[in-house]
Amino acid sequence: MFHLLPLTTFLLIQRVLSTPLSTPDPLPLVIWHGLGDQHDAEGLHSVGDLAKETNPGTFVYYIRIDDDGGNDRTATFFGNLTLQLQKVCDDLASHPILSTAPAINGLGFSQGGQFLRGYVERCNNPPVHNLVTLGSQHNGIAQYQTCGATDWFCKGWQALLRGNTWSNYVQSHLVPAQYYRSVNETTGEASEEYLEHSNFLADVNNEREEKNATYAKNLASLENLVMYMFEDDVTVIPKESGWFAQVNATSEEVTWLKDRTIYKEDWIGLKKLDEKGGLRFDTMPGGHMTLGDEDLKNMFAKWFAPPKTSWVQALNQVQEIVEL
Template identity: 70%
Template sequence: MYLPVRLFVSILFLLGSGSGSTIPSITKPSQPLPLIIWHGLGDNYAAEGLAYVGELANETNPGTYVYNIRLDEDPGSDRTATFFGNVTEQLAQVCDTLATHPILSLAPAVNAIGFSQGGQFLRGYVERCNNPPVRNLVTFGSQHNGIADFQACAPTDWLCKGAMALLKVNTWSNYVQSRLVPAQYYRSCNISTGEPTPEYIENSNFLADINNERVLKNTKYAANIAGLNKFVMYLFRDDTTVIPKESGWFAQVTNLTSGVVTPLRNRTIYKEDWLGLKKLDEKGGLVFRETEGGHMKLSDELLIKVFKDFFGPVEEKGKKVEDMLMQDGEGSEEL
C-alpha cells in the first residue's frame, strides 16, 4: 500500500497544487521550503502557541508547509514524551517519520526551528540523519552545551515535579539516562575549570554524543553541521530557566559562581572543529543573536524577522534550490 500512495503524492507534486488542493507545490521557484518545528519541554505539538507560529510563518512566506514534530498523535502523550523517554530512540523515530513523510520526503530541503530543548534535538537530527536535509536551522534558548542545573517547575505541574525529583536521584544511572529527557542533556563540569566530568563523558545518553565530546569523533556529525547554509542561535538575555543561559551559544561557563564565560570560538570544540561549527563559521553560516526577555519570550516582530531573513523562498535569479544548499550566506555575527 505504501509505494502507490507515495507515487500518487509524487505525481501531485510534479503537477503542482491544483485548485482547492491542500498539498503544496514545492517545485515552484517562488515556493518556500517546508518548515519543521520541534517544541520544548512541557509543550505539545498541537498547542495553540505553536499553531500560531505556523500561521505567522505562512503569512510571512505564503505557501509554507509547516510540520510540528510530534512523538505521539495524542497531545497529552506528546507532552509526556518531553519529560520521559529515551532521546536517542525518540530522535530515531523522528528521523524515520520525516524520511517517509509524504510531503517532507519529497522536498529538496527543509528549514527548521527549535524551541528550547527542541533546538538541540533538531541539531541531533541534522547530525544523525538529515533526511530531508535542513537548509537553515534556527534555535531559541536551546541547551547546546547542556545544562548545569534542572529547571524549576510550576507549582501544580506534577509531571514536571516528578521528573525533576527523579533526575536528582542518580543522574548518571542507566535507568535515568534512558528514561528522563532533561537528564540526557545535563552536563556536569569541574566547578573551577568548566571541563566535563568523566561521569558525563562516559554515561551521557545524548549530549556527549551529539557534541562529539568523546575520544572517537563522528565525522558525519561535523560534515552535516558544516553543510548547513545557516545555523542561527538565539539567546534570551534574561533567561533564568536555562542554566547557564550561555549554553544557547555553545559557550561554556567556567565557574557558575563567578559567571566567567568561555565563548564558543575560544573552546576546543570549535578550535578542533569537532562539530563542523568552525567550517560553517568560516563560510559565514554561524550566527549568534540575542533577544531581550526571559526564556521563550517571543514577539511577533522577532518571529517575522526570522521568517523573512531565513525561511523565505531560496531560489533567486535562476539559481536552483539544490545549488543554494551549500552556498555561503551573509557574514556571521556575535552580540
C-alpha cells in the same frame, strides 16, 4: 568584432529579460517544540500560521513523538532521546511532502533546538537548509529548571533526578537529564561521569575521545545555523548555552564558543560552518521563550524566505541562448 544575432535569438533574449524574476516556493518548515509543549498546541500552531503568513506557500510540519497531544507532551519529560530521535528521522524520511523536497528548514524551540541539531548530525534526510534555534541548550544545562508550586508532574520527574542523574535508568528515561552537563570543578571541563554516561549530549557534541566524522560533515553542510539567546533568560542555566558557551558556575566567567576546543578542533563542524559564513549568533529580548509576533515575522522573513531568481541566472540563460 560585433556579430548580428538572428531575429529568433534576439526575440528569445528579449523574452527572457522581460520575464519577471520568479520566486520559488519556500522550503517546508519543520518545528520541534520544547519541554512541556505538544505538537497540536494552539500556541505552536499560531507560530506556524505566522510562518505561512510571512512566506506564503510554506508547508509546516510539527514534530511529534506521539500523535496524541497529551502523550506527546509527556514525551518531552519521559523517554529515551536516542529512540525518540530515530523515530523523528524515520518520520521525516518517509513523509510524502518532506521526503520529496530538495531541503527543509528547521525551527527548534528550547530543547527542540538541540534535538533538531541532533537530527542534522545523525540523519539529515531530508537535508536541513537553515536551522534556527531559540533559547536552546547546545552546551547543556548546569541545573534543572525550577518547578511551579503546584506543578506535581515536574516535581515528580525532578524527584527521580536527585542523586541519580548518571544512572542508566535516568539516562534512558528522563529527557532533561540527557542534556544535563556536569563539569570538573578543577578544570572546568566536562566531568568523567558526564562523558561516560550521557545518553545524548556528550554524543552529539562529539565530546568523547572517539569522534563521529559524519556529525561534523552533516552540521557543516547547513547553509546557516542561527542561534538565538534570550537576553533575560533565567529558565535555562546557563543561558549562554544557547550559543555553545561554557560558564564557570563559581566565577560566572564565560568561555565563548570560539575559545573552546569543540570549535578549535572542529568536533562537530561549527568552525567549518563559521568559515563559510553560516554560523550566526543573535538575541531575543525578554525571558525564556517570550516571543512577539513581530520578532517571529522578522526572523521568518530573514531565514525562511525563498530565494529569488537572480539576474545572474537570467544572464546565464541569455548566454546559453547566444551559444545555441
